[in-house]
């Protein structure tokens with residue numbers, strides 16, 4: 330039924346949540362508002378079949394609420410598949426806080442956010458994502474136990490970004506093994522787009538291996554710092570996608586692989602940390618396959634961070650974290666082989682394996 334207070338041209342807004350393209354049978358979406366601290370947040374719980382929904386909190390200056398909702402729906406769904414394919418007993422969730430992390434993030438706002446997380450009684454467990462620091466999670470820990478990624482001095486596994494970067498490096502090496510016949514990245518030209526927490530640590534692995542690393546970022550200070558530290562070349566061109574490169578590593582925000590960029594891309598491999606790199610999973614996954622570009626699925630190779638925070642819940646140590654993260658190499662190789670055998674895209678191969686694990690658990694639970 331269409332409410333007559335809505336104009337026909339505004340009809341898409343009648344189904345603001347369940348009718349969104351990015352809505353994928355999410356179990357719960359929670360809107361959080363607090364006038365005093367200015368908190369406006371959305372928590373998305375996609376699926377809890379394998380366990381509590383764990384996923385980071387992103388603080389970002391979204392253009393509007395639709396953009397924030399779309400982001401939390403897409404990101405929380407991605408977390409479900411990330412944990413499933415990594416073999417963790419976790420569901421998928423994520424939170425977004427609408428605002429500028431540099432100017433609007435306060436301890437009071439973070440505490441209030443923590444109270445909302447607490448009100449979900451552990452169905453959602455948070456951690457850091459873009460715009461968040463370990464110290465923010467320490468504040469959240471003050472009001473709820475349902476938080477990971479807290480500092481080591483407080484019993485946490487610390488900043489997950491270096492582990493995420495290590496996993497991406499492993500996934501990249503596996504992609505190189507598949508595409509070039511060798512996983513040695515020496516002399517390969519790798520463009521790292523976004524040299525934040527994860528990007529910088531990835532640059533370190535790559536330069537240690539002797540790769541030619543080119544870095545791109547919108548933050549000039551970061552560019553100078555990372556370039557000086559690792560001797561990486563700074564990209565000053567207009568359109569990174571048109572450059573000659575062996576590997577493109579998206580480590581900023583999502584959807585950079587789209588109708589526009591795919592046709593320009595000269596990279597033979599895409600392997601990076603950013604979530605939701607494919608703007609359209611099906612269409613752009615197929616376009617990459619048709620163009621012979623080996624795509625290491627984002628949710629598979631950027632799982633190091635979640636492996637790290639899962640350790641806080643399960644109580645395993647650094648050695649096990651590293652072993653599980655290193656295993657991303659083997660899983661990525663398996664996915665490339667699976668996609669070849671099944672004539673599927675790598676994204677769909679990874680997705681089908683993740684979905685299979687969830688369905689199996691569901692059946693077992695219903696026995």
Ligand SMILES: NC(=O)c1ccc[n+]([C@@H]2O[C@H](COP(=O)([O-])OP(=O)(O)OC[C@H]3O[C@@H](n4cnc5c(N)ncnc54)[C@H](O)[C@@H]3O)[C@@H](O)[C@H]2O)c1
Nearest residue numbers: 489490493523525526527546547548580581602603604634
């Ligand atoms: N931190 C983790 O452990 C982790 C885990 C899994 C996935 N990820 C994903 O990896 C990506 C990076 O995470 P992070 O923790 O390093 O974030 P971050 O905020 O520390 O770094 C992001 C960097 O990207 C830059 N950037 C933003 N827009 C850009 C653009 N258009 N072009 C070039 N650079 C741009 C920023 O200036 C910043 O330096 C995100 O998509 C995040 O969701 C992170």
